[in-house]
Amino acid sequence: MEVMLTVEGLKKSFKDKQALKGISFEVRKGEIMAILGPNGAGKSTTIRNIMGIMYPDEGSITFHNHQGKEIPRNKIGYLPEERGLYKNVKVMDILLYLADLKDYPLDKAKERILMYLKKFDLEGKEKVSMEELSKGMGQKVQFIGAILHEPELLILDEPFSGLDPVSQELFKEEIRSLADRGTAILLSSHQMNLVEEMCDRLFMIQNGQKVIYGTLDEVKTKYANFKCTIRGKNARQDLEGIPSVQRVEEKDETTILYLDSDVEPTSWLKNLPSDLNVHELKINRISLHEIFIDIATNRKLIQEAGDLDA
Structure with a gap:
């Protein structure tokens, strides 16, 4: 399977704290890979380095043979954990603005916006301002903004947070559909049941370094x-x-x-x-949730069955 994103030996420090300690992983075309870890483990720092919001002290990030500032950001979709769309702007206008930032044709973007609004039960909301939408509706709009330009790599940070079960199912179906069409997806979530249900591989970090990296089957074989x-x-x-x-x-x-x-x-x-x-x-x-808790809290109650590194 084609490798879309390679993170190699990534290190990042803030003053006297080393947030990332040489982590490495890959994300492949058409797969959903989870990046997991407790709060403060280094997940957000990793994602921000990939997105070019900040740059590593050491190591490299390669996307389609491009590195660092040369990475084509218009090929990447990003749903941040902290939602932040302009409240006084209409849904259609904000989505067209996001498409334009990604150099995506606006006539095609408008067609796709109407299609996605219907798919996510927001039909007729294109002229409504963001501040009139519920939190869940706003999250759907931001998700549409992340996938509208047909990214080759999609980064989702806590995409299911605050969604009701029906909306969660809609997101899951769309994420799977994108992966089936070849999009490489890097997903960060604390909802281990959804990670276990959806993801092909996972990378777990703690204190800025790798503790698990492999397919779900490999992780289950070792820990579960x-x-x-x-x-x-x-x-x-x-x-x-x-x-x-x-x-x-x-x-x-x-x-x-x-x-x-x-x-x-x-x-x-x-x-x-x-x-x-x-x-x-x-x-x-044993569930992925139990494995996560055991490792994140350093309880060491689960016996390991050998080294795991994919």
């Missing part, structure tokens, strides 16, 4: 051991002695057994006591 959730009243000591159980967590009458990495679930189930009180029982893999 199986867990068994049992709803029913049982004595903790009876469950702690079951073979291949790393640790036990209890909440009310629900118990979660975290299993060793080499466990085969079907065979392991035979170890459960015959007198176990079970109203419900479920075995599944």
Whole structure:
């Protein structure tokens, strides 16, 4: 798969704090790659360096064989975390202005604006000023502005924040459609369930350096051991002695057994006591949310299954 964006050895410091410590990753054509990390990890600094809002102290950013100030920004779409469209400007006017900034033909832009307004349930809103729109509607307009000029690389910073479930589905469908048509997408979000559902690969940073980089399958193989959730009243000591159980967590009458990495679930189930009180029982893999929390808080409760670097 063609590499659209290469970040190599990126370092950036602010006064006495080193925000980025030599991170490297790629974003490929037609893929959705997540960039993850707790607040202050360096995600926004990375994105701002890619966008040319600031420049790294060391390292390189390459897009279509262009680097630094030579990168063609009109080929990149950007939805910032902090929304910021002029409030007293009409929807059509602000979107045409954004298209013009990207050197996109205005007659074609107008057609696409009307198409997207209809798709995102904003039909008839083209003459309404931004300040008359709800927060969710305003976010839809800014999203349209990010994709209107048919970018080859699309950077989305918390695109689902503040959206209702229906609007989230609309965004997800459009993001997938863009990837299917070849757009390389770099997505930053704290909503791990959506990341897990949508992304092909992920890059997680903490304290300005890489902690995870690989496909979702590779990350799951390394970190996502199986867990068994049992709803029913049982004595903790009876469950702690079951073979291949790393640790036990209890909440009310629900118990979660975290299993060793080499466990085969079907065979392991035979170890459960015959007198176990079970109203419900479920075995599944640890979620990306749990992996994120474990790494971000340095709890180190999840056993790793080897080095991971893609």
